[in-house]
Amino acid sequence: MRIGFYPKLAAGNIKKNKRTYVPYILTCILTIAMYYIFKSLSMNPGMKKMTGAEHLAVIMQFGSIVIGLFALIFLFYTNSFLIKRRKKEFGVFNILGMEKRHLAVVIGWETLYVMLLSLAAGIGVGIAMDKAMFLLIGKVIGTQVVLGFFISPKVVAITIELFAGIFFLIFVNSIGMIHISNPIELLRGSNAGEKEPKTRRLMALLGVICVAAGYYIAITTINPIASIFAFFIAVILVILGTYLLFTAGSIAFLKLLRKNKNYYYKTRHFTSVSGMIYRMKQNAVGLANICILSTMVLVMVSSTTSMMVGMDDILNTRYTSEFIVMSHETDKARNQKVIDTVRTLQQDWDFDVANEIEYMFLTFSAFCNGDTFVVDRNAPVTAIDSSYVLFFITIDDYNRIEGTQKTLNDDEILIYSNRVSYNEPVMKLFGREYRVAEKLDHFIGNGIIAANVSNAQYIILPKLAQMQEICAMQKEVYGDISSDIDTFYGFESDEKPERKIQFYNEIAHTLKEQGFDARTECREEAKTDFVGLYGGFFFMGIFLGVLFVMATVLIIYYKQISEGYDDRERFVIMQKVGMDLGEVRASIRSQVLNVFFLPLVVAGIHVIAAFPLISRLLALLNFVNTRLYVICTLATFFVFAVMYVVIYMVTARVYYRIVSR
């Protein structure tokens, strides 16, 4: 055949199918651009100069892998839909005398065009957006960065390599789809004799069990240490369950509806129930995908947003005072010396100081068994659920800090619990029994405990002697890993941020120089690290959120269009048999609405079920403002739902046009 025939034919084919090809190429362009941006950001040399950049770089690296995987799956999905749609066209070519290998050449050219076009445009858009995104990150992290226009040939090369690979796989897949079918099958294309889906009750039941088990884990897991693992189990169960429910569960349910003759043989239910059975067969996996993606978007965006917004809360929980010195010296006198050193420095610097807090404390871990706390070095790891950090402080220190006048008898204590409340009337420790005089609902807190993922019980003892006695006894059990009575010294300041950090460095330096065993923390200094980390999370959440939403939009768009073509004939027949246009429209609307909003509703339910687990996980990261999290979740869900409705309206219009043409 003439040279140039295939390329021309391929170009013509793409032009003829532009209704389906334009969104496909747009998808490719956007995916490539996103990948390029992510990859380029993670490799940008200027990134290293930014604060908290190490975290961000790791996150970005991880992100680019996720996007790469996602691109592969998604482009595969959209392309196989395209080829299915075009089977009839290929069938005609085949019958007109083109062999399968000629078809392969045509498809090869088409794939090549799409690839070149989307790579060029994608990288172009990527480079343009790269700069914008970089400035945006700088803004989010709150540091001023002036970066040159960075174009990395290496990143361009990586992007081209990756997507060339993906397009090659897509090409192979398309040929495979054409190759296994004969011309008649090709001609009939996608609407050849569809069989009614089978009812798979066992799978439906399994789906219910999976989702229920996932929810149960999510709702009942109390201890955040165990919940990291539980989280993954729950997520996998729910994902599996969602797929099973959408594929088998929906069909089992619809068939149950169909068995109810009085319900089924009603004008409104008749066509929609039977239509849905088929629709679910084709769409179950796609809808389950949408549902899971939506859930991911919602969880990711809402949690990262609340962490970003609630950053100050997090910092305040973790760093109870702006400056903290924790002295871990051998005795009380030397501890006092540490604090005196800091006080001297404050005077030397003429440093503004307010809200000084000073107390002695003892902390070690124990296992809770009813009302007894067991201190045992060889406790099994499985006991981690009942593991507690005990934090002791005397009533004198407590009254001084909190400004209270509480008194305690020798066998009485006050108790405050940070996560799991203590509900026994007495507490036993080292063979001694204390009566819980009062359960406190507030305590000044201690950042070290907040940073620890275990549950803590804060115990206020009547006398220092008792604390020393308990200290001696835990030393006996724990030996070389035992704790001492430490002194905490914290204060606030009104100085400028730069001076705060300078002063913090001075304290740390001086204490080290003088050989003191003390730990110094500064909220201001930690903030830059936190912003780097959470800013990265936030950026990634929004970014992947946008990516997933885009994927959702396109999946739905493709679904509507493919179904529009299939449904057209069906509705023509129904009109001939005596269905008026209004009924046709109502029937379409009810089916489309069901298909459309089912994933959103299920995603909403998933998010609600995940709520307790996510809020506990956030608590691990010192984020304890549940109200803020609720607000962020609701806001995210609302924004998402609005976008969803807009997509629905746009696609529904296209759908009507196809069906009623």
Next chain:
Amino acid sequence: MAILEAQCLKKIYTTRFGGNQVQALSNVSFSVEEGEYVAIMGESGSGKTTLLNILAALDKPTGGQVLLAGKSMSGMKEREMTAFRRNNLGFVFQDFNLLDTFSLQDNIFLPLVLGKNPYLVMHARLMPIAEKLGIKEILSKYPYEVSGGQKQRAAVARALITNPKLVLADEPTGALDSRAADGLMRIFGEINAEGQTILMVTHSAKAASHAGRVLFIKDGEVFHQIYRGNSTNEQMYQKISDTLTLLATGGEKR
């Protein structure tokens, strides 16, 4: 009494760009009496399907009007028209037009469900029809599971279940093998014998030979018509063949 009356029907198609006009029907008038079995014959492109679509109110004529049971369908609203069609007309199509998503039984029920009948009524109506058409055993099957002849019998059942005043059939044997076609024609003969009015469009002389009257259409006009009188199917077939030969060789209208 005339159940269907076509008066001076005219249909002109205009191509979308430029005013290229094609006249499908120029002047068609005829009437169908209650209990009649009428076949309309003509070559491809003679306007048969256009005529049927207009009779069924699926298409609008450019001129003239159709009276069904004395009522004109031209002034009706879409909704009214649909209900009217559903209650008064039964359709049998060349390509069956059964929905793949429904079992045969549900396909047959479709017009009744659209007419909001309760299940028990539908069931009671279906049974005798299914029995007569010999599809009782396969009612729960799906269209893709049964043969063409069975599909067409299910389509006939769907057309009959509303007790229509008139059954319109568009090339009902067109997609069937000869045995299935014979079977279907026998069924048409039987239901006509029970008083059902049938109007069938076909270009099969064999199929038309079962009818009580055959109308021939040429160039958008009723060219000729044959009454059965007392002839047998074979004699009728002979008459039709003669007329077709005449039509094909370009005989003058007499």
